[in-house]
Amino acid sequence: MEPFVRHTGIAAPLLRINIDTDAIIPSREMKRVSKEGLGEGLFANWRYRDVASRAEEPGFVLNRAPWRQASILLAGANFGCGSSREHAVWALKDFGFLAIVAPSFGSIFHGNCVRNGIVPVELDESQVAVLAAAEEAKPGRPLTIDLENCQLVDADGSSHAFRIAEQARHLLLEGLDPIAATLAEDQHIQNFLERDRRERPWVYELPSA
């Protein structure tokens, strides 16, 4: 995974609350056992007037300039709630998003973002609203996500401190392979298993099926 330190890009405002992963990518857009090529299905039910022909809904934010080129999404609270489908994140990434700014996130979606190099930026609702209003007033003004300092820097130079769990920040900043990082702790895991097998043998000795 590419390390994420700092990114500047255009932010698309989509301030609905409780945007679920079914909306981010409808199940029928998950056509193959693959992580690739899902960007086309992103927000399919909102983005296309006719999903089958891909005729665009002109009013939808991602069909309007300059937000077609957006790499940051400004969203409402509880973004990414619902289904665990990681396809939602793969679709956002494939479209070109690198950061989502919202007051809160669905917890599985949050974890999926971190695994795929998308920064879930947690900012108060009022601050997200101010950013979105400024974006609507003057579309295309660049925002900067500075993960190293946990700052979102506005085009006018003003900055907002944002929240992100330290573990998530660390993984994103370093671009770590989380599996390899855990396997590096293998001695701890071995020690745990040895002790736990004695304490809770029923967990490990399954009746043969």
Added chain:
Amino acid sequence: MAELPHWNDYLPTQQPKATHWARSLEAKKVLLLRAMGKSPDTLLPTTMKSYSSTLTLFDRIWNQHVIKAGPSGAAIVAIDRVFLHERTGSIALKSLADQGRQIRSPERVFCTMDHIVDTFPGRGDETRMPGGREFITTTRVAARAAGIHLFDIGDPDQGIVHVVSPEQGIALPGLTLVCPDSHTGTVGGLGALGWGIGSSEAEHALATGTLVVERPRQMRVRFEGRLGFGVSAKDMILALIGAHGAGGGVGCVVEFAGSAVRDLAVEARLTLCNMAVEFGAFSGLIAPDDKTLSYVHNRRFAPQGPSWDRAVAHWRTLGTDPEACFDAEVVIDAGAIGPRITWGTSPQHEIAIDEAVPDPARESDAKRRQAMERALAYMGLQPGAPLIGQPIDAAFIGSCTNSRLSDLRAAAELLNGRRVAAGVKAICVPGSSRVKREAEAEGLDRIFTDAGFEWRESGCSMCFFAGGESFGQGQRVVTSTNRNFENRQGPATRSHLASPVTVAASALAGCIADARQFGKP
């Protein structure tokens, strides 16, 4: 009435750098205000407790599983069971194999075919979902190569993952269980800590037998009192989500407690915990008790003989200490809950079945008002209109929420000797092949089919639309499932979430109906 800010806004959003952070009394005060202001008829004041060194059910399970605690609240946590299904497990298995990584403990990994399998009698690998066959065959090949236990199509124990895992004794009290599926918290009904993850995290759990987890905050929801006639666990969880929002539990593990929860049968507890994720929670939990033990006893993968006795001794120590403290606590008067039903496109858009559709104009929060207006337009409903009597096109009983034997029995009791209204497409999909078999042994299938319901093979079926079977454009469905999102059950399909008896009553009436009007049997 001016709406108070959501109590969750007041919870600390960053954990102090301590392994066991102090519980926020301030958060509880706000919650108390919120509870009093929001809905005084259904919420009682919360209990205030001072911090002590006592432990909760979650603390005990967490402590048992921490392999290495990090400095920031995250820890490497041991995963006792991994469950996969063909929709999201297939990609995890494939990706892991592509990287040349091995599954650490394949004997503790299980897989089922549930999400996109056809539920029509005589089914095989062909599915109405375009491309569905690839998911099924990829999963089968990968599961066999990995040496994990597969509940394949045709297996007598195949079924929906969250029905199968308790039914087969794969989920047990005190265990950690993960699955790349958001409803994995269902197993909290047994006192197991289950949570949904993505496919990449599933790869992590498979390869390492662990996950790195941010320790969630803790909330207790106590349902006190006795449920009324015709009211079930589904109504309890909808009432909670309606009162505190679809994000009300974000960042929290929720312990369900109180006399009404203790009174619930184990299958109903699974229903309650199933929808903790619709409350935004990391997971739901219920302390194991004698009912749990008798449910788990002699299940296929449950411990046997001396191992059983040893496990039981451990499970009996897991419950929350009486003086234990939570970051937030909600108390709900169970006796005041009636049958609930959703009117909109979020689980928080729910009301008592005999209430009128709410008016967005009375919602002071702009974002919530916009969501309500959008939902009403999607649902084809007017503010102030009654839901009872609203004509329906379809009725669906199934899903990991409400497809167990007790759900089917409750619906069948109402359907017995009656007929579904003309023009209503009614479908029952048992949650597992075993549930189906047991229901048939009791003659429930005949009751359903005599009433005019289709009787299907087990699977997730039309809980969600994957491009295959659907209810269709603009169709209004009363459904025992868990999500009423836009287009969830089909393009422009309008879903009303409710309990199985409400679905059955509505199917009979041909419109949204209160099961209580059919009287006690």
